[in-house]
Amino acid sequence: MNRRTFIYNAALGTLNLGLIYGHRGVPIRQPDSALKSLKIDVQAPETELSRLGMPGLFPGRVVEAHHPGSLVDGRVSPSAMQAMVDAGMKALTGDGNARDAWARLFGATDVVALKVNPSGVPGTVTSIPLVREVVRSLTSVGVPTKNIIVYDRNSNQLEVNGYHALVPPGVRVVGLDQRWSVRGESRPGYDPLVFCEMDCFGERETRSYLASIVVREATKIINLPCLKEHNASGVTGCLKNLAYGSFNNVARTHAGTKTYTDPVIAVMCTSSPLRSKSVLHIMDGIRAVYHSGPFAWNPDFVWDAKTLLFGTDPVAMDRIELEIVEQKRREVGVPSLWDRNPAYLGTNAEMQRTAFKNQFYREPGHIKTAAALGLGKWELSDIDHRKLQL
Amino acid sequence: MFQDSTDWITLLGANDRRGGTAASASRSPGELIWKQALTDGIRSSPVLHEGVVFVTCRDGCLYAFDSRTGKERWHVQTAAASDSTPSISGPLVLFGNDAGVLYAVERSSGAIRWQLEAGGSIWTSPIVRNGVVFFGSTDGVFRAVDLAGGKIRWTHETDGQICSTAYAAERLVYFGSSDGNIYALDPMSGKSSWRFRAGDSVVASPAVIDGLVLAGSEDYWFYALDAASGAVRWKFETGLGIYSSPAVAGGRVYFGGKDGYVYALALADGKEIWKSRSFRTLTAPPVAGDSVVCIQTFYGGTQAFEAATGKELWRANLGGSLQSTPILADDAVYLATYPGVVYALR
Numbered sequence: 245m246n247r248r249t250f251i252y253n254a255a256l257g258t259l260n261l262g263l264i265y266g267h268r269g270v271p272i273r274q275p276d277s278a279l280k281s282l283k284i285d286v287q288a289p290e291t292e293l294s295r296l297g298m299p300g301l302f303p304g305r306v307v308e309a310h311h312p313g314s315l316v317d318g319r320v321s322p323s324a325m326q327a328m329v330d331a332g333m334k335a336l337t338g339d340g341n342a343r344d345a346w347a348r349l350f351g352a353t354d355v356v357a358l359k360v361n362p363s364g365v366p367g368t369v370t371s372i373p374l375v376r377e378v379v380r381s382l383t384s385v386g387v388p389t390k391n392i393i394v395y396d397r398n399s400n401q402l403e404v405n406g407y408h409a410l411v412p413p414g415v416r417v418v419g420l421d422q423r424w425s426v427r428g429e430s431r432p433g434y435d436p437l438v439f440c441e442m443d444c445f446g447e448r449e450t451r452s453y454l455a456s457i458v459v460r461e462a463t464k465i466i467n468l469p470c471l472k473e474h475n476a477s478g479v480t481g482c483l484k485n486l487a488y489g490s491f492n493n494v495a496r497t498h499a500g501t502k503t504y505t506d507p508v509i510a511v512m513c514t515s516s517p518l519r520s521k522s523v524l525h526i527m528d529g530i531r532a533v534y535h536s537g538p539f540a541w542n543p544d545f546v547w548d549a550k551t552l553l554f555g556t557d558p559v560a561m562d563r564i565e566l567e568i569v570e571q572k573r574r575e576v577g578v579p580s581l582w583d584r585n586p587a588y589l590g591t592n593a594e595m596q597r598t599a600f601k602n603q604f605y606r607e608p609g610h611i612k613t614a615a616a617l618g619l620g621k622w623e624l625s626d627i628d629h630r631k632l633q634l
Numbered sequence: 635m636f637q638d639s640t641d642w643i644t645l646l647g648a649n650d651r652r653g654g655t656a657a658s659a660s661r662s663p664g665e666l667i668w669k670q671a672l673t674d675g676i677r678s679s680p681v682l683h684e685g686v687v688f689v690t691c692r693d694g695c696l697y698a699f700d701s702r703t704g705k706e707r708w709h710v711q712t713a714a715a716s717d718s719t720p721s722i723s724g725p726l727v728l729f730g731n732d733a734g735v736l737y738a739v740e741r742s743s744g745a746i747r748w749q750l751e752a753g754g755s756i757w758t759s760p761i762v763r764n765g766v767v768f769f770g771s772t773d774g775v776f777r778a779v780d781l782a783g784g785k786i787r788w789t790h791e792t793d794g795q796i797c798s799t800a801y802a803a804e805r806l807v808y809f810g811s812s813d814g815n816i817y818a819l820d821p822m823s824g825k826s827s828w829r830f831r832a833g834d835s836v837v838a839s840p841a842v843i844d845g846l847v848l849a850g851s852e853d854y855w856f857y858a859l860d861a862a863s864g865a866v867r868w869k870f871e872t873g874l875g876i877y878s879s880p881a882v883a884g885g886r887v888y889f890g891g892k893d894g895y896v897y898a899l900a901l902a903d904g905k906e907i908w909k910s911r912s913f914r915t916l917t918a919p920p921v922a923g924d925s926v927v928c929i930q931t932f933y934g935g936t937q938a939f940e941a942a943t944g945k946e947l948w949r950a951n952l953g954g955s956l957q958s959t960p961i962l963a964d965d966a967v968y969l970a971t972y973p974g975v976v977y978a979l980r
Contacts (some may be wrong), residue, residue, distance in 0.1 A: 318873070319833075319854060325776040366892045366915040372852070400972060403677070403956050404915055404932055406877055409837045410812055410852060412776045413754065420674075422692070422715075543916065580855075602926055 245437060246516070252282040252507050259613060262585035282504055285441040288515040289459070296349065296464075296623050297520035298513065300556025304621035304628050306564045307335040307554040311634040314530050314550045324634070325373040329381060331632055332526070332554040343384050348550050350464060352386030357393045357462035359445035361470045361485050361528075361538070362401035368540045369401075370468045370528050372410045374552070378466060378526065379412055380450050389414030394558030395457050396489050397421060417625075420455050420492065435459040440512055445499040452491040458517050465522040467558065469550060472537035473569050475595060478581040478608025480538050481565045482525045482558030483619070487512035498604060501589055508609035513558070516615050525561055527553035531560050535574040535599040559620025560627045561608065564610045567624075573599070581606050649885070654760055660950030661980035662938075664913070668704030672697065672974040675776035677717040678729075678759075679929070679959045680719060680970045683741070687961075687978070689970050690716035690729050696737070697976075698727075698744065701966070708744040712737065718955075720758035723767075723781060730756025738784060749785035752777060758809075758839075770796025770809055777818070778807075778824060790823035792817065797838035799879070806861065808847050810836025815856070816849055816874035818864060830855065839879040839919070841887070844901065848874025848887050856889065858904055868904035872897065878899050879919035884941060888927050890916025896929055896939060908944030912937055916968060919959050921945070928962060930955035938967060946961075951978055 248447040295301070309332040314324040333345035350356060350511050358378060360370035379392055392415045394407050399419025402408065408417045420433035434453035441451045458465065469485030476498045477484050487509045488494045497504040513519060531550035533540040540546055549568070555561045570581060579588055583606075590601030615622035674693035675838055681688050686707060687699045691747045692715040698707040716735035721728045730736045732755040738747045754773030762781055770776040778787040787840060794813030799807045805816045806827055812835035818827045827922030833853030836957030840849040850856040853877035858867045880889040881893040885901050892915045898907040913934030920929040926947060928938045932954035938947040959970040969977045 282662070366894070398953075399675075400932065400956065405835060405918060406852070406875070408834075409757075409772075409795055409877075410835050411795075413772060413793075413795050413812075 245287050247285060247287045248337065250284040250286070250507070250511050252284065252504075255331070259616065282442055282444065282507070284508065284511050286452070286511060286515055288438050288443070289517060291516045291520060293516070294520040296523040296556075298522050298556070298558055298559075299618075299620040300538070302336060302556045303346065304560050305336060305555055305625050305630070306557070306560050306627060307332050307630045307632060308564065309335070309552045309554065309632040309634060310550055313549060315548050320371045320373045320530055322373045322376070324328075325371075325377045326380075327634055328552050329374070329377045329526070331634055335630055335632055336554045336556070342381065345536055346381045347385045349485055350382055350385050350387055351423055352388070353614050354387055354463045355391045355393070355461055356382055356387055357395055357457050357465045359465060359467050359486060359489055360394055360396055360402075360407065360588040361468065361480065361489065362396050362398065362405045362407065363538045364472065364533065364540045365401060365404050367543065368470055368472060368533050368537075368546055369405050370470060370588060371530060374468060374526065374528050375407065378468065378573055379415055390416075392416070393418055393457055393462065395420060395455065397492060404435045405630060406573060414584055418457060420457070424496070432456060434581050438517070440491060440508070440515070442508070444504050447496045449493055452493045452512070453517065454515060455487055458521065462521055465518070467522055469523040469525070469527050470533070471527050471551065471553070471565055471568065472533035472540065473535055473581065474537045474606070475602055476503040476604045476606065477509060477610055478606040479565050479569055482527065483509050483513055483610060483614050485560055486558065487519060488624050490518055501604050503604050503607050506607040506612045509610040510617050510619065511615035513614060519619070523556060525555050525558050526551075527565060529553060529563060529568070532571050533570070534574070534576065536595050545599060556619035557609055559615045559622055563622055563627060564623065564629055566583065566611065581608055644840050645969070654707065662949060665980050667966060667978040667980055669978070670697075670699060670706070670976045672976065674715070675971040675972050675974045676976070677957050677972065678719040678746055678970070679957070680961055680968050680976060681720050681722060681964060682961050682968060683722045686741075687968055687976065688720045688722070688727055689976055690718055690720055691974060692716065694731060696720060696729055696739065696744065699976065699978065701968070701978065704976075706923065707957050710737070710739050710744040710746065717755070717757045721760045721762060721764040726759040726781070728762065728767060730758070730760065730769065730771070733757075734773070735781070736760060736767070736769060736784070738781070750779060750784045750786070758799040761800045761802045763821065767831055768798065768800045768802050768807050768821070769876075770798065770811070772796065774811065774813070776800070776809060776824075778821065790817070790819055790826070792823045794835060797837050798849075799839045801840045803841045803842050803861070808840045808842060808861075810838060810849055810851075812837065814851070816840065816847065816864070818847070818861075830857070830859050830864040830866070832901060834875070837877050838889070841880045841882050846901070848880045848882065850878065850880070850889055850891075852876070856880075856899070856904075870897070870899055870904045877917040881920050881922040883922040884924045886922070886941070888920045888922045890918065890920060890931075892916065894918060896927065896944070898927070898941070898944060910939050910944035910946065916954050918957050920957050921962055923962070926962075928960055930958055930960060930969065932972065936960060950979070
């Protein structure tokens with residue numbers, strides 16, 4: 245096991261990185277003297293970074309595929325989904341056919357974990373047609389269905405969405421809050437030896453443990469987040485879906501109107517198994533959310549974006565997602581995700597009613613922090629944003 | 635002294651899925667008779683027979699509780715979580731587990747009479763008719779097994795997971811599959827009589843009444859099919875997929891939608907009689923009688939609606955449910971919740 249310490253200085257807006265990165269101060273966001281310094285210890289297996297790991301084979305490249313027929317009478321179209329996934333993967337890799345594109349990343353011996361986002365029940369979750377299409381693509385390159393695992397932190401959200409019953413036979417669906425079995429051996433959802441330790445707001449349990457699927461069983465992870473605003477981190481997207489859906493005990497990073505999602509999300513994504521194994525990200529923006537995410541219980545804040553984003557660089561993808569959500573918020577005339585006017589703070593109930601209220605000062609700076617930690621490209625000038633119209 | 639004489643031997647009370655409710659269900663339960671907190675969550679529905687409540691749990695056990703006191707009579711431990719609603723047939727209780735094992739245990743003691751390995755998790759409730767046990771599993775295989783000894787009579791393969799509990803009628807046995815089909819098989823041979831292709835998976839368990847097979851689909855439609863031919867007699871569109879199995883009573887069919895509504899349709903023609911807003915999304919089956927419709931929700935506990943109008947009569951915030959249905963007995967309401975608590979209320 246390797247142990248690294250990150251010191252986040254809120255007053256200076258810097259993240260000092262111990263051991264691996266030395267003690268360089270990286271300016272990452274506006275200072276906020278109301279937040280104290282945060283020390284984060286990460287204990288994880290010492291492994292060499294895979295060349296497929298974040299930012300992966302195509303740093304800075306983001307493919308945005310739009311299909312006007314992806315929603316038909318409110319239903320996600322399976323045929324449109326297949327066309328979007330095939331075209332998106334070809335555009336991402338430059339390959340002439342979709343099978344070759346998938347074969348660059350996955351092979352018959354892989355055990356592939358699909359990290360879905362089930363938290364927007366019932367409408368704004370990783371859609372079943374997308375999951376089915378990814379499963380179909382993996383099996384086309386020889387990955388057996390028994391080697392495919394759909395996972396998230398919350399069993400109940402997975403079950404309410406019906407992933408267990410609706411994916412093809414053989415695919416396992418695992419909620420990390422319950423024990424699961426591998427070849428007859430029962431395992432806990434989290435690995436007790438791999439964790440991030442920090443004290444955000446004086447909470448009793450200061451460790452967040454990483455999913456045992458990520459540590460022990462999966463050889464590759466496909467991240468399937470949703471294109472959504474998030475009331476604490478600004479957007480959900482790739483980085484948050486991966487970090488806060490693979491580690492437990494993460495809600496403790498928000499309290500009152502404050503959140504440590506920046507830098508915690510970024511730091512969690514640097515843990516070696518998560519970083520090395522996450523080789524592909526496909527963001528579901530068929531239905532997108534510009535306010536009151538991640539749950540988005542008020543349908544007024546959901547729009548039919550009919551879009552999927554593809555990439556191996558989660559930072560670049562989240563940056564593009566941020567721009568898309570910001571653009572939508574400008575269109576409907578509501579405050580920017582970066583706005584820090586206290587007049588816009590409100591209760592959860594107010595947040596559900598109006599896009600002029602939010603529970604937290606949002607901190608989308610975690611995306612830039614992740615760039616500073618080497619996970620991908622933040623500057624728009626460094627991002628190769630390719631748009632596909634199907 | 636509280637004494638319950640109701641029999642509720644399988645999913646939605648009996649093989650005909652009508653549920654049936656006592657008059658007491660129309661008023662809000664106001665008293666806790668007993669509760670049992672189990673060591674893991676509960677996805678399945680409890681059943682009741684001769685004063686004993688049977689319930690499976692994700693801790694891998696089937697429990698038998700005295701319906702008057704809640705005192706445990708026995709439990710039987712299996713090697714994997716159980717999400718299968720138990721089913722009672724004579725002296726046996728049948729249930730499956732996530733390791734794909736079907737168990738037949740003595741109703742009086744929990745002693746295992748026989749067990750059978752299927753190829754996938756058994757989330758369905760085994761249904762018994764004419765000495766044959768019918769059940770599907772997540773490997774896509776539907777099986778018919780001798781009740782007496784657990785010997786397989788026949789199997790029928792589908793291309794999807796089977797999470798839909800079968801309806802066994804005299805001439806045909808019906809179930810849905812995540813491959814999008816509703817199947818009608820000969821109960822003697824397992825040969826297909828007909829199958830109906832919906833637009834997406836059929837997870838709900840069908841009900842059969844008046845020559846109609848009733849089930850919803852993930853394609854947002856609720857279907858009424860001719861039980862003999864599979865032809866569509868009528869269909870009804872909702873706002874999202876349908877996971878909730880229907881209950882039928884008083885010429886109406888009731889079900890919940892993922893769109894968060896409880897629907898009441900006319901059995902004859904599928905016309906909407908009422909729909910009532912519940913909590914965010916519904917996946918569990920309702921229980922219906924002449925005066926009241928009752929449903930457990932994941933986000934809002936248990937709700938009861940007036941059967942004629944859809945007006946909410948009461949709600950009990952006792953912990954959510956994904957697939958569990960309450961037992962509405964003569965003198966009590968029995969609930970099992972996702973957090974793993976079994977309640978007896980009146």
